[in-house]
Amino acid sequence: MEVVIVPDARAGGELIAEAMAALVRRKPDALIGVATGSTPLPVYEALTAKVAAGAVDVSRTRICQLDEYVGLPAGHPESYRSTVLRQVVEPLGLTEGSFLGPDGGAEDVQAACEAYDRALGEAGGVDLQLLGIGTDGHIGFNEPCSSLASRTRIKTLTERTRQDNARFFDGDIDQVPHHVITQGIGTILDSRHLVLLATGAGKAEAVARSVEGPVAAACPASALQLHPHATVVVDEAAAAKLRLADYFRATYAAKPSWQGL
Numbered sequence: 111m112e113v114v115i116v117p118d119a120r121a122g123g124e125l126i127a128e129a130m131a132a133l134v135r136r137k138p139d140a141l142i143g144v145a146t147g148s149t150p151l152p153v154y155e156a157l158t159a160k161v162a163a164g165a166v167d168v169s170r171t172r173i174c175q176l177d178e179y180v181g182l183p184a185g186h187p188e189s190y191r192s193t194v195l196r197q198v199v200e201p202l203g204l205t206e207g208s209f210l211g212p213d214g215g216a217e218d219v220q221a222a223c224e225a226y227d228r229a230l231g232e233a234g235g236v237d238l239q240l241l242g243i244g245t246d247g248h249i250g251f252n253e254p255c256s257s258l259a260s261r262t263r264i265k266t267l268t269e270r271t272r273q274d275n276a277r278f279f280d281g282d283i284d285q286v287p288h289h290v291i292t293q294g295i296g297t298i299l300d301s302r303h304l305v306l307l308a309t310g311a312g313k314a315e316a317v318a319r320s321v322e323g324p325v326a327a328a329c330p331a332s333a334l335q336l337h338p339h340a341t342v343v344v345d346e347a348a349a350a351k352l353r354l355a356d357y358f359r360a361t362y363a364a365k366p367s368w369q370g371l
Contacts, residue, residue: 111334112340112362121345123154123155127156128371129305130157131160133238139170141230141237142172143173144173144176145241146177153240154201158202173208175210176239177251179290180289194209220264223291238304242307243331245313247330250293250295251290252330254328255328257327259296261296302339303341304341305342305343306334316331317349322354
């Protein structure tokens with residue numbers, strides 16, 4: 111995988127937003143997978159600025175979800191559907207018709223998982239999937255020891271992940287659902303380009319294990335090592351435990367400008 115070390119979160123956001131814009135210029139109806147949380151916000155802000163400036167036309171672009179809480183009421187502000195609509199779809203001037211996501215309120219959750227997995231394939235597959243990484247190495251909500259071949263499915267969140275996400279629920283862990291629908295690792299690996307963004311010292315250990323450690327279910331993000339086009343963008347703090355950081359800096363500095371991300 112390619113590792114790109116940037117000065118800060120804003121620089122990472124700009125770099126990834128330009129990669130998304132370049133994709134849309136090549137393929138106007140591209141399907142872009144987005145992640146939630148605080149880490150990817152600089153990406154969405156930078157892409158929205160490009161659209162506002164007329165640097166890219168996203169009118170035909172499609173957006174899809176990585177995961178969704180199970181059991182939150184329809185329209186709950188912290189459902190991932192609401193979050194993606196608020197942070198990505200609406201700022202880009204898109205409509206819900208350009209948006210794909212799993213049904214976290216379905217009566218038959220397993221059927222909803224299978225339906226979403228099929229829908230991604232029927233849409234032509236994800237062209238670029240943006241990922242974050244948990245402090246335990248999870249991607250999407252594929253917690254440690256998830257199958258590397260897993261498809262979209264229901265997962266039970268660890269206590270650590272629920273604690274990490276309580277900040278979005280007024281700090282009250284009791285409001286954080288116990289279950290989610292998530293694209294499986296195998297589903298994620300079907301995407302044509304995977305871009306993982308990690309910022310802050312708290313992610314340094316997980317980044318090092320994912321990039322330089324063995325491929326193992328104990329660190330789900332390590333599965334990106336199996337992908338033919340995976341890019342890991344990290345700020346200096348998140349890169350702090352990479353043994354090969356100097357090598358990564360040198361290879362990126364020498365990369366031909368025409369090659370893109």
